[in-house]
Amino acid sequence: MREIVVEHLARVEGHGDIEVVVEGDAVKRAVLRIYEGPRFFERILIGKSYYEVPDITARICSICPDPYQVASSRAIEKAMGIRVDRQVEALRELQLISDVIHSHALHLFFLALPDFLGYKDAIGMAAQYPETVKLALKVKRAGNAVKEVIAGRTVHGVVTKPGGYTKVPRAEDLEGLRKQLESSIDGAREAIRVFSSLKMPEYALDDNLYMAVDPGEHYGYSGDHILVSDGTRHPVEKYMDLTNEVTVEHSSAKHSSYKGSSFMTGALARLLLNEKRLYGEAKESYESLRDKIDPRNPFSNNMAQAIELLYSVQRAMDIIDGLLDEGIKDKLMVEVKPRAGEGIAVVEAPRGLLYHHYKLDDNGKVIFANLVTPTAQNAANMDKYLRIAVRNLKDLSDDELKLKLEMLVRAYDPCISCSVHLTRIGV
Amino acid sequence: MGKLRAAFYSLTGCQGEYLTILGMEDILLDLLSLVDIAEFKLASSKEYDGKVDIAFVEGSVSTERDLEYIKRIRGNSKILVALGDCAVWGGTQASTSGQDPKELMRSVYKTEKNLYGFLGEHKGIPEVVPVDYEIQGCPIEGKEFARVLIDLVRDVKPELPDYPVCIECKVREIPCLIVERGLPCLGPITVAGCDARCPSYNTACIGCRGPIRDEANVAGELEMLLRKGYDRERILNLMSLFGARYKGLRSLIEGGKS
Amino acid sequence: MRSLIICIGNPMRSDDGLGFRVWEELRARGVHAILSGPDLPPQITDFDRVILIDAIDFKAEPGSVFEGRIEDLDVLEARSSTHALSPLSFLRIIKEVTGRPEEAILIGVQPKSLEEGEGLSEEVEGAVSEVIDRVMRLIGLEDEA
Numbered sequence: 005m006r007e008i009v010v011e012h013l014a015r016v017e018g019h020g021d022i023e024v025v026v027e028g029d030a031v032k033r034a035v036l037r038i039y040e041g042p043r044f045f046e047r048i049l050i051g052k053s054y055y056e057v058p059d060i061t062a063r064i065c066s067i068c069p070d071p072y073q074v075a076s077s078r079a080i081e082k083a084m085g086i087r088v089d090r091q092v093e094a095l096r097e098l099q100l101i102s103d104v105i106h107s108h109a110l111h112l113f114f115l116a117l118p119d120f121l122g123y124k125d126a127i128g129m130a131a132q133y134p135e136t137v138k139l140a141l142k143v144k145r146a147g148n149a150v151k152e153v154i155a156g157r158t159v160h161g162v163v164t165k166p167g168g169y170t171k172v173p174r175a176e177d178l179e180g181l182r183k184q185l186e187s188s189i190d191g192a193r194e195a196i197r198v199f200s201s202l203k204m205p206e207y208a209l210d211d212n213l214y215m216a217v218d219p220g221e222h223y224g225y226s227g228d229h230i231l232v233s234d235g236t237r238h239p240v241e242k243y244m245d246l247t248n249e250v251t252v253e254h255s256s257a258k259h260s261s262y263k264g265s266s267f268m269t270g271a272l273a274r275l276l277l278n279e280k281r282l283y284g285e286a287k288e289s290y291e292s293l294r295d296k297i298d299p300r301n302p303f304s305n306n307m308a309q310a311i312e313l314l315y316s317v318q319r320a321m322d323i324i325d326g327l328l329d330e331g332i333k334d335k336l337m338v339e340v341k342p343r344a345g346e347g348i349a350v351v352e353a354p355r356g357l358l359y360h361h362y363k364l365d366d367n368g369k370v371i372f373a374n375l376v377t378p379t380a381q382n383a384a385n386m387d388k389y390l391r392i393a394v395r396n397l398k399d400l401s402d403d404e405l406k407l408k409l410e411m412l413v414r415a416y417d418p419c420i421s422c423s424v425h426l427t428r429i430g431v
Numbered sequence: 432m433g434k435l436r437a438a439f440y441s442l443t444g445c446q447g448e449y450l451t452i453l454g455m456e457d458i459l460l461d462l463l464s465l466v467d468i469a470e471f472k473l474a475s476s477k478e479y480d481g482k483v484d485i486a487f488v489e490g491s492v493s494t495e496r497d498l499e500y501i502k503r504i505r506g507n508s509k510i511l512v513a514l515g516d517c518a519v520w521g522g523t524q525a526s527t528s529g530q531d532p533k534e535l536m537r538s539v540y541k542t543e544k545n546l547y548g549f550l551g552e553h554k555g556i557p558e559v560v561p562v563d564y565e566i567q568g569c570p571i572e573g574k575e576f577a578r579v580l581i582d583l584v585r586d587v588k589p590e591l592p593d594y595p596v597c598i599e600c601k602v603r604e605i606p607c608l609i610v611e612r613g614l615p616c617l618g619p620i621t622v623a624g625c626d627a628r629c630p631s632y633n634t635a636c637i638g639c640r641g642p643i644r645d646e647a648n649v650a651g652e653l654e655m656l657l658r659k660g661y662d663r664e665r666i667l668n669l670m671s672l673f674g675a676r677y678k679g680l681r682s683l684i685e686g687g688k689s
Numbered sequence: 690m691r692s693l694i695i696c697i698g699n700p701m702r703s704d705d706g707l708g709f710r711v712w713e714e715l716r717a718r719g720v721h722a723i724l725s726g727p728d729l730p731p732q733i734t735d736f737d738r739v740i741l742i743d744a745i746d747f748k749a750e751p752g753s754v755f756e757g758r759i760e761d762l763d764v765l766e767a768r769s770s771t772h773a774l775s776p777l778s779f780l781r782i783i784k785e786v787t788g789r790p791e792e793a794i795l796i797g798v799q800p801k802s803l804e805e806g807e808g809l810s811e812e813v814e815g816a817v818s819e820v821i822d823r824v825m826r827l828i829g830l831e832d833e834a
Contacts, residue, residue: 014476017446041443041493042547043524044535052668059637060672063523066447066570110453114474125475127463137460145456158454159447159570160639162629171632258540410476421445434774457760458785461778574786581782584774585728 005032010406013413015115015125017067018420022409024394031398034390036383036413040424049373054080054166054342054364061360061375062160065422067110070103070155071353072360073164074226079360080166082347084340084368091327092168092336093226098323099154099164100225100351104316106147106158107354108271108309111417112195113140116306119411120202136194143191143317146184150320153177168337175332182324185317192314199310200293204303208393208412211300212385213265214273215246217352223274223281223315225352231277232262240350243359247376259384260376266384269356270417271308272297286315302389303415309354342368353378355419379423382416435484435584437466440504441473442490442497443524443553444517447570449473449489455573462577465584485510485583491517491524492559495548505560510583513556514576516569516673520641523569525553525675526668529684555676564589567622569639569673575624592623593643596636599627608635613659615669620647642674649679663687692828693736693790694722695729697743697776704751704800704813707744711820718821720828727774734789740827741780742820744813745797752799752812754819759784759793796823 010022019040025033045064052060058076062069074096081088113136114126123129130137148158153173155161163171214233219226230238230246238246249258260267275290276299282290290297290311297304348361356378363372393412397405439449453459453474469479486508492498505511513519521528527535532551533543540546556562566579575591582589596618600607608614608630617638618630629636642649649670656666667684674680694715698708708724715722722742723730733739747755759781777795784793798820801810809817 012472014472014478015474017473019441039494039496039547041491041497041524041553042536042539042549043443043493043522043553044527044539045524046539047527047530047535048523048672051664053665056637056669056672059639060523063445063447063569066445066450069445106454114453118476124477125471127460127468127475130460141456141459144454148454148456156632157628159451163632163634165634170634455785458778458782461775461781464775464778465782577782577786581779 008402008405010410013410015118016414016418016420018418018423020418020420022390022406022413024390024405024409026394026398029398031391031394034394035387036390036418038383038420038423040420042424045375046373049370052370054084054340054368054370057362057370058164058166059160064375064377065419066159067107067419068103068353068355068422069160070099070151070164071351071358073155073161074100075349075351075358075360077164077166078351079347079349079362080364082349083345083362083364084166084343084347085345086167086338086340088168088338089333089336091330091333094323094327095154095169095173095336097224097226098150098320099161101316101320101323102147102150102154104147104225104312104354105320106144106151108313108316109140109144109147109191109195112199112306112309112313113137113144115417116414117198119407119414136198139191139194143188143313146188146317149184150181153181165337167340170337172332172334172336175328178324178328178332182321185321189314189317192310192317195310195313196289196293199307200296204296204301204306205408205411206301207396207408208302208389209298209300210389210392212302213262213267214276214299215262215267215269215357216274216277217350217357219278219281221281222283222319223278224319227350230350230357233273233277240348240359243348243350243361243376247359247381249376249380258380260381261384266388267381268302268385269378269381270305271312271354272302272305273356274352275308275311282315284315284318286311286318289314302412305415305417309417342366355379355417356381377422379416379418379420382418383423386413386416386418434465434467436469437485437487438469438479438483439471439473440486440488440500442488442501442518443493444490444515444522446473446489448515451570451573452576455577458577462580465580482507484508485512487512487514488556489514489518491521491553492556493524493550493553495550498550498559501556501560510563511560512564512566512579513562514566515571516567516639516641518556519565519567520674521553521555521676523672525555526671528552528675528681558676564591565644566591567641568624569641572624593646594623595619595643596621596623596625596627596640599623599625600630603627603631605630609655609659615656615659615661615666617652617670619655620649620652620670620674638670638673640673642677642680647674647677647679649674649677649683653683690737691735692738692740693733694720694740694742694824694828695725695733695776696722697725697727697741701805701807703802703804703806703808704744704798704810705803706807706809707798707800707813707817708742710809710817711742711824714817714821715824720824725776727776727779729776729779729783733780734783734787736790738792738794739780739790740824741776741793741795742824743776743795743797744800744803745795747797747799749799751801751810752816754816754823755795755797755799756823757795759795762795794827796820
């Protein structure tokens, strides 16, 4: 019997081990064992005022607090029958995009790339590839700059609430952001250049199921319907049928399935399901690099993130142009009269679909909360491909095998803190 | 003189402190060049299991693994710096303090079995081992961290604020949100350092930097907000989000139960 | 505008002694400058402008002189090794964190050698007068020579 453990996976967010047990020719076990401490966020949410919910849920994740804040706000607004301004919706899409830019830049250049170039980290990489690292920092910085202006802070924004935004961004700040985004495009192009020049590993291939939000006319990160790669489209209210979470012993993250099958959500899923909605240079890049995106290979998620990075920078500029043309309103918050209700919303976090479901009482206090996070949804899919990889790489030495399995997990860009999440409790 | 050896460790939390540090793109490489980084798992696959001069630790002590880890880290480091609200005060998760751990497990994971080694409570690091410096925040302020790092590297004692956010509001001439607008602002009991960010953006302080150690007048804050018409449960809930382990708050909450 | 001139360098390591040499020259002309190790003195934030003089590896020809604002510099200047703290890094961090000094300028010279030993190489020696000229121009004094 051969037992291999990668302890405390590096260059991923959160705490997890990869555990493999092989007996003869049979792979007995190949799992991502998540041991991130349980924080019981659903208990924290129960009894809290609706106003604090986006601040609380943001703390679930530091790489993607913005999708939490936006999803919380939208779900609560649905519960209370509140409509927000179109400008608020545009700003929320911008907030989601800023997170995608920052997160993809971080993941592609600092978490994933070192493996492909043979380094332990990006600092080691910087000496040999100074231009790449500089461009990476620049585009990551641009994402964070947008977060600072729109959300008020890069990690755990402070102005996103049910009803809108407490802060109104100034036109000159938006103009500054637009310039900064424009000067950072080369960083996005660099991501595409670098990842298209690398040969993605092919040791874990299989037909896969994908899910993503239907963003409407343009490729984007919000909507109220989910697209599945089996050709179906579902309203967000049916999210439980799309996820079917269960507790598993080896992981403090629960596992999801759809019709008995694991599935993948994230950049690759979005690209495969919404490619027709791309436009501009990102669309051209995608078209010329189509053969680099293999729907049977989770490693294609890296290339998909690179395309999304370029798209997101350009889309952010377009949204800002739209806001500047219109003129920013001087108030971005509607009055909220707390009332009882139930609301479900979905957004695309950088890593995939994020569902928020709340029930509120007459005073606007939370009596029920359920959140389903992207990495929790991907957990079962990661285990599936780990198993395939181990079967194909059985003959490698322990060290070589470990690195290859780590790279596979990193391709999903897992956010482990998020995955250890919440489940339904309360009424 | 060679560089000091430093390591960046994580217990239970969202890793917001390290994301904040990595988010200082303009000076990131400069910052990281000030020390010889032995281990920083979020950013690097370098591993090191020995003694360090400075150990930075984020995250709360929530599981058996966390407890064993922090004891080992304390034994292996000359200086231990607790980074962030989880590390100093147990974080938002510490607001579950006092709740039955079996019930917590059952409600989330549908089992009473302690599958993940939960200690029963989420604690701040100072509750289990001596800590040399506490940098508060949720997340920390990157600039505060940079200042502390420079001081430590120069063998200078870092100075950290011990006064409330209210001072920063006054300096910025922001009219008091409690007095002028009746908002449930926790500025008076929260340690300064954020430059009154939230009040400047038109929203009340939620206390994310945590209470001022030994000096937060939580009883006074409760009185003040009760007078403004907020119910006791809402106020105590708010104060528990980032200060649940503060002893003054514990007694207020327990006192209210009788 | 209050300026502080900081000369960095170790005269026992060949061209690393550039800072020391410039400091001596400035002193001879009655211009006040300080010698510093990598860990800059705390009073730099009292000044509006700081001029840092150091031997820096820009992968250029030995003796080449570079002048620029520290914000514009390539963050990956190669002088930061695992053993040496970089005064440039300190200055960048302090400026980012405190906003002071308002202006931070580096005048650097590409070294030929940083091996143990005394004395500057010919190329770096030849750059000293250009460095002095640049300093004088920045602080607004004409060169008498």
